[in-house]
Amino acid sequence: MQETNTEKNLVDLLGKKINRQLLYYLDTCARCSICKDACHQYVVTGDIKYIPAYRAELLRRIYKRYFTPAGKTIPFLYEAKEIDEKLLDELSRVTYACTGCRRCMVYCPFAIDTTWILSTAKALLNSAGKTPQILVELTNAAIEKGKSIDLFKEIILDTLKEMEKELKEKVNDANATIPVDKKEVEILYVALAGKHTILPAGIIFHQAKANWTLSLFEASNYAYFLGDPQRAKIIADRIIEEAKRLRVKEIVVSECGHAYRVFKHFYQLWSGEKLPFWVRSIVEVIYEYLKEGRIKISKEQINEPITYHDPCQLGRNGGIFEEPRYILRSLSSDFREINPNRERNWCCGGGGGLVANPDFEELRIKTGEIKAKQITESGAKTVVSACENCRLQISSLNEKYNLGIKVTSVSELVAENLS
Numbered sequence: 001m002q003e004t005n006t007e008k009n010l011v012d013l014l015g016k017k018i019n020r021q022l023l024y025y026l027d028t029c030a031r032c033s034i035c036k037d038a039c040h041q042y043v044v045t046g047d048i049k050y051i052p053a054y055r056a057e058l059l060r061r062i063y064k065r066y067f068t069p070a071g072k073t074i075p076f077l078y079e080a081k082e083i084d085e086k087l088l089d090e091l092s093r094v095t096y097a098c099t100g101c102r103r104c105m106v107y108c109p110f111a112i113d114t115t116w117i118l119s120t121a122k123a124l125l126n127s128a129g130k131t132p133q134i135l136v137e138l139t140n141a142a143i144e145k146g147k148s149i150d151l152f153k154e155i156i157l158d159t160l161k162e163m164e165k166e167l168k169e170k171v172n173d174a175n176a177t178i179p180v181d182k183k184e185v186e187i188l189y190v191a192l193a194g195k196h197t198i199l200p201a202g203i204i205f206h207q208a209k210a211n212w213t214l215s216l217f218e219a220s221n222y223a224y225f226l227g228d229p230q231r232a233k234i235i236a237d238r239i240i241e242e243a244k245r246l247r248v249k250e251i252v253v254s255e256c257g258h259a260y261r262v263f264k265h266f267y268q269l270w271s272g273e274k275l276p277f278w279v280r281s282i283v284e285v286i287y288e289y290l291k292e293g294r295i296k297i298s299k300e301q302i303n304e305p306i307t308y309h310d311p312c313q314l315g316r317n318g319g320i321f322e323e324p325r326y327i328l329r330s331l332s333s334d335f336r337e338i339n340p341n342r343e344r345n346w347c348c349g350g351g352g353g354l355v356a357n358p359d360f361e362e363l364r365i366k367t368g369e370i371k372a373k374q375i376t377e378s379g380a381k382t383v384v385s386a387c388e389n390c391r392l393q394i395s396s397l398n399e400k401y402n403l404g405i406k407v408t409s410v411s412e413l414v415a416e417n418l419s
Ligand code: SF4
Pocket: 028, 029, 030, 031, 032, 033, 034, 035, 036, 052, 053, 107, 108, 109, 110, 111, 112
């Protein structure tokens, strides 16, 4: 086949992405299909296109066609496929449907990381313009807003003044503040849009007498979901530069799984730079405050059973399992596990940017069925999760499956129950 310009560009791009790790994943898959039972999307829908190995197979066919002698000469015998619109459309659907939970990797006997393979697929899809429009728009909006932060600063400060009034009332201290642009403090706290991630943190920092300042930027990074590391870095750069300018000791990320991983794991990979400060989740900080007695919480106030949903990015992919459990056990004598949990926990179905993408709404709600069942079986009346995407998804499941639960975050629950 005569190579088209787009095809040539995509093949060149794939050539640049091939490394030992990708080759190991592409060459090692035994097609045992064990991963199919680990993926909530396949388990609920029974649709083969959601089998993790099948998603990877689409990229593997392209790789075989252009990079293996057999695939180049007799493609039909080696399941090698040329790049065309149909293949790219199918690749886009299965790649952007993946929540990036990496549960399939835990169960794969060869530890094949399907999300790693799909990150290469995302590079090709970005280059071919086969990306979800909503993720592109949210990425563009974040980049534009970051460019003109001075225009937004007055609005942000006005909003914070209002929030500060509430903080003063809640902590009964007329001197309580939500500081911004404060230099040489311990913590730069990076929140999400909305009071629910700022005010509870402010209350906790106040009681702990923390030396902190609030970032002017939001933690969320839609370019990460898009699979565009260059633009994801541009969005993260603003916060990294702010942290350097203010000479803080650490960045503390709000309860947001993907934002935590961007700062904790990916930024240094993208920039090749060793950051001059620590990165922690606010959950780790609350845990430390409790352990050190810097904050005190009242156990008796939560009488109903509570449980914790491990966000994939914070738990399985971030290693934070015990800190939230310690906090919740300190809050309630009826903490219950949902099963399975920790690294084997089922994805709630909302990750990977799916909660923001109306094209996947039906799939998202349908495949959340497993999580809804787990919650019901636990008997918990309050479900806590340390990730905004998980909370939004579990709130949708609450409505759709009539779970009758309260969905909240670790910091909100702690701030409500400080003694
Ligand atoms: S479990 Fe691993 S080896 Fe088996 S089909 Fe899935 S990705 Fe391939």
